[in-house]
Amino acid sequence: MSKEPILVTRSSMPTMEEFIKEIEPIWDTAWLTNMGPKHQQLEKELIDYMGVEGLQLFTNGHMALELCIQAFKLQGEVITTPFTFASTTHAIVRNNLTPVFCDINPQDYTMDVTKLESLITEKTCAIVPVHVYGNMCNVAEIERIAKKHNLKVIYDAAHAFGVKVNGVGAGCFGDASMFSFHATKVFNTIEGGAVTFSQPWLKKELYNLKNFGIVDAEHVGEVGGNAKMNEFQAAMGICNLRHVDTEIAKRKAVVERYRSRLQGVAGIAVTSEQAGIQSNYAYFPAVFDETVFGKTRDEIFEALAEENVFARKYFYPLTNSYDCYKGTYSVEDTPVAQWVAKRVLTLPLFADLPLADVDRICDIILKK
Ligand code: T4K
Numbered sequence: 001m002s003k004e005p006i007l008v009t010r011s012s013m014p015t016m017e018e019f020i021k022e023i024e025p026i027w028d029t030a031w032l033t034n035m036g037p038k039h040q041q042l043e044k045e046l047i048d049y050m051g052v053e054g055l056q057l058f059t060n061g062h063m064a065l066e067l068c069i070q071a072f073k074l075q076g077e078v079i080t081t082p083f084t085f086a087s088t089t090h091a092i093v094r095n096n097l098t099p100v101f102c103d104i105n106p107q108d109y110t111m112d113v114t115k116l117e118s119l120i121t122e123k124t125c126a127i128v129p130v131h132v133y134g135n136m137c138n139v140a141e142i143e144r145i146a147k148k149h150n151l152k153v154i155y156d157a158a159h160a161f162g163v164k165v166n167g168v169g170a171g172c173f174g175d176a177s178m179f180s181f182h183a184t185k186v187f188n189t190i191e192g193g194a195v196t197f198s199q200p201w202l203k204k205e206l207y208n209l210k211n212f213g214i215v216d217a218e219h220v221g222e223v224g225g226n227a228k229m230n231e232f233q234a235a236m237g238i239c240n241l242r243h244v245d246t247e248i249a250k251r252k253a254v255v256e257r258y259r260s261r262l263q264g265v266a267g268i269a270v271t272s273e274q275a276g277i278q279s280n281y282a283y284f285p286a287v288f289d290e291t292v293f294g295k296t297r298d299e300i301f302e303a304l305a306e307e308n309v310f311a312r313k314y315f316y317p318l319t320n321s322y323d324c325y326k327g328t329y330s331v332e333d334t335p336v337a338q339w340v341a342k343r344v345l346t347l348p349l350f351a352d353l354p355l356a357d358v359d360r361i362c363d364i365i366l367k368k
Helices: 016-023 037-050 061-071 086-093 139-149 201-209 231-262 297-306 335-341 355-366
Strands: 054-058 077-080 098-101 124-128 152-156 176-180 193-197 214-216 268-270 284-288 344-347
Touching (some): 037 054, 054 061, 054 201, 061 176, 061 201, 086 124, 124 139, 139 152, 231 355, 297 355
Parallel strands (some): 077 124, 124 152, 152 176
Antiparallel strands (some): 268 284, 284 344
């Protein structure tokens, strides 16, 4: 059993030898970035692995989302959820769009689709739902509503790498989906991200936007950014992709151990497998209802910290209560999200977390 601090996650890495072998050719070419051979190879391998028609790599997930939203040249209101990382709401606001917050459902914490349609106005241009923790949104219902009202759908799929819905890759839904390949994710390229899509025009559009909007040596067509993935990031991705299925299988064992200890305990809600969904076991949220369990989330957080176990409160606070948005939005609009955000803890989860440590974490939680 580990006596070291246990953090919420620990990056998956290849062996040093495997990574060095992968980066060695870079010294022959001196080609470090700007869509080099490693970048091209990873892009192809990911299209295949994720079963998507198109994919563009980015330097991180946030810039992928921000530039993806820019690609659609939207104006007006975008319906999204506040139970997410800062990135989702910031990407909307930084595109001069107005986020309108839809509540989440209390089962899997994704957008409550029964509340979606009532938020649509003549100003609504798009929906940006979040597959939070790797739990898939109700993609069929979102597609139905979006078609009916002629809205774009851009998924924040930062957590959903490797997830499948009835055998179909998570990146195949909506107009586009953004994935994060950050160090803390199931699949990482150190920092990194991607947008997946099926409409062919997005390939060139996203390629240009991540490279300053440059069309060719003498033409700059748009006000783009610089969000290119470099060759070292791509090399890390090529290595990690070889092992990702094994990593997911190991995560599954950790999640099953947590479930065997915590599922059914009065006052603790843990997520179950979603019907028809092949999970990636990205995060393990546990929601503590203090009125039933007898202890608050914060008391459990502290009890774990005293034992050198560092869970995290993903996602507290809600993005619609951030200081930078003070006075602009109201958490009262999203009561379920507010309730969950005050009670959720994401417990440590990574492929090599020993099951004995999972037991120790559960013992601390369940200690009366
Ligand atoms: N949309 C959603 C829904 C997201 O959750 C995110 C990112 C994004 C969009 C944007 O994607 P990116 O632009 O990030 O690609 C972390 C991550 O930085 C962030 O990627 C992630 N979501 C968010 C949920 O978590 P922090 O500030 O909590 O990270 P930090 O540094 O506290 O790390 C958490 C733990 O991970 C550490 O305690 C130990 C471990 N760790 C961390 C790093 C940096 C490692 O093992 N290795 C590492 O290199 O945000």
